Amino acid sequence: MFKINVICIGKIKEEYLTSGIYEYSKRLKRFCDLNIIELREESIFNESSENINMALEKEFCLIENNIKKQNNNKYNILLDINGEMLNTIEFAKKIFDLQNNNISQINFIIGSSYGISNKVLKYIDFKLSFSKMTYPHQLFRLILLEQIYRIFKINNNEIYHK
Amino acid sequence: MFKINVICIGKIKEEYLTSGIYEYSKRLKRFCDLNIIELREESIFNESSENINMALEKEFCLIENNIKKQNNNKYNILLDINGEMLNTIEFAKKIFDLQNNNISQINFIIGSSYGISNKVLKYIDFKLSFSKMTYPHQLFRLILLEQIYRIFKINNNEIYHK
Numbered sequence: 001m002f003k004i005n006v007i008c009i010g011k012i013k014e015e016y017l018t019s020g021i022y023e024y025s026k027r028l029k030r031f032c033d034l035n036i037i038e039l040r041e042e043s044i045f046n047e048s049s050e051n052i053n054m055a056l057e058k059e060f061c062l063i064e065n066n067i068k069k070q071n072n073n074k075y076n077i078l079l080d081i082n083g084e085m086l087n088t089i090e091f092a093k094k095i096f097d098l099q100n101n102n103i104s105q106i107n108f109i110i111g112s113s114y115g116i117s118n119k120v121l122k123y124i125d126f127k128l129s130f131s132k133m134t135y136p137h138q139l140f141r142l143i144l145l146e147q148i149y150r151i152f153k154i155n156n157n158e159i160y161h162k
Numbered sequence: 163m164f165k166i167n168v169i170c171i172g173k174i175k176e177e178y179l180t181s182g183i184y185e186y187s188k189r190l191k192r193f194c195d196l197n198i199i200e201l202r203e204e205s206i207f208n209e210s211s212e213n214i215n216m217a218l219e220k221e222f223c224l225i226e227n228n229i230k231k232q233n234n235n236k237y238n239i240l241l242d243i244n245g246e247m248l249n250t251i252e253f254a255k256k257i258f259d260l261q262n263n264n265i266s267q268i269n270f271i272i273g274s275s276y277g278i279s280n281k282v283l284k285y286i287d288f289k290l291s292f293s294k295m296t297y298p299h300q301l302f303r304l305i306l307l308e309q310i311y312r313i314f315k316i317n318n319n320e321i322y323h324k
Contacts (some may be wrong), residue, residue: 017178020301085294088294
């Protein structure tokens with residue numbers, strides 16, 4: 001089964017987000033093997049740029065380890081406010097094309113509230129932006145899952161009740 | 163107190179969205195007088211374009227009545243996928259400028275899952291787009307409230323924990 005990994009930082013704190021994410025994870029089961037990989041978030045007590053960079057560095061190592069242990073037919077999409085903007089149909093087509101192009105899993109990588117180390121870029125195949133607006137990274141997990149569900153519905157010619 | 167109305171169609175069906183919206187409504191209380199005005203959603207059993215247009219027409223009448231009974235110092239923002247995209251800082255500045263320009267209330271107008279009648283445009287001062295992606299209109303209420311909360315935090319020089 002086609003594999004979707006959402007690689008993200010930190011545990012969800014808000015219960016309503018946990019419930020929403022659970023809801024879409026459930027619905028996605030018939031379309032893909034979904035894994036939400038929550039990596040350890042570094043605590044930053046003093047927000048100096050040095051401390052932030054150190055935290056991002058540690059978080060990057062966890063992301064890197066995760067990507068490295070996967071098989072080769074993967075495609076890594078970084079969620080990045082400055083990435084390319086696609087509409088839902090274009091996003092659906094992109095995933096459809098990847099599935100038909102020997103890709104067996106997609107990693108969606110979401111940084112923490114402080115962002116993500118630039119070192120991750122060497123692994124990235126595509127930078128995708130949902131918005132020019134800054135969303136909270138935890139709410140964004142829900143937004144992303146809804147959109148992934150939506151594109152699988154579209155790619156399977158199913159009606160989507162908005 | 164500065165008034166923010168979110169004019170939208172239909173009751174929220176998912177409990178996790180209700181909880182999330184409640185959370186941000188609570189947090190927004192110290193910044194503005196927030197009203198979420200849920201207008202009656204028309205049921206469409208047969209999705210012909212005629213039926214959809216009839217439903218949008220009825221929904222427009224409710225929106226129009228709502229806008230008309232308000233005082234004059236209002237500013238109407240339509241949430242529209244084809245509207246202008248702002249980043250969070252630009253959005254914050256826009257609201258700040260309105261507040262300093264004799265505007266005492268802002269209406270954010272969100273259509274239903276079928277959209278909104280073009281007739282609403284004569285009332286609209288600004289069309290704002292959050293994304294090229296299509297979001298569910300119910301999830302979008304949560305996204306919008308979080309962003310409004312974020313811009314009030316920014317405009318009040320408060321730190322925002324993302």
